[in-house]
Amino acid sequence: MGNLIGAVENWVKLQDQGECYFFIADYHALTTAYADTKALKEDIKQVALDLLSAGLDPDKCVLFKQSDVPEHAELHLLFSMITPLSWLERVPSYKGKIAELKEKDLGTYGFLGYPVLQAADILIYKATHVPVGEDQLPHLELTREIARRFNYLYKAIFPEPQGDLTAFPVLPGLDGRKMSKSYQNTIAISDPPATVRKKVGSMVTDPERIKRDDKGHPDICPVYAYYRIFAGSQLNKAAAECQAATRGCVECKKELAGSLVDYLAPLHARRAKLEKDHHGVEKILAAGAQKAREAAARTLLEAKKEVGLA
């Protein structure tokens, strides 16, 4: 849900505003999950279902699976020839992620080169705008530097893409930390209502409110962070009742769970429809890959010609 609120809802709006390419980053998934790929195929299908049920429309945007467009990998190879190691080592998320996922061996070329593949993902479509969160800005800056270096060494064929920074609301995880699968504190948009209710019931609340008649502090309560997005006109009432201790955390969570279930209901209905068509998702991704490859092959050929390979 964090990804839905923080990114995908914005993508759904963007598909009405311009030519958009969205892909399921399965090559990128391998950079951290290379050792165990048993669930990869099913994960790809589930991500596609999430995106489609959230409102990405294959008639309005190009939706595909990254590895179905091998031009991404080939442009990545060309870019890897011109990208200094020092640029990659200074990307802030590089050391941070290694520390966060210390149970995995991330001392691989693929993990270090992740931002180079990202540059290829963007520049293969000559994208001019990329919707990003603030934490992704250093990666986008690297994409701009790689484009600049290619343009300087060979010919100016790549635009320097701009980041579209939208003030995305941030949903905390169930334990109050950043919502992340690695922390197992997520609410999935495919979670059935009973699971959503159970998960919301387990959420941490204001740590200073120990007893029912203690006055609460909504500003430090993760549950209230959800209210800011889902409570609508009830937001101020909920805060006032919490501060006056006239609202208990159990009822507060029940009310939130009800709002989330209502919010997810149309997404679940769309998902159920998609799941009925047995090969529907595969067909959508295959058609998207075909469209993406036309654009990607043009750019790759142009780049290879400038390098002297074609």
Ligand code: SF4
């Ligand atoms: S009443 Fe609601 S907002 Fe207040 S502390 Fe409890 S869960 Fe949080």
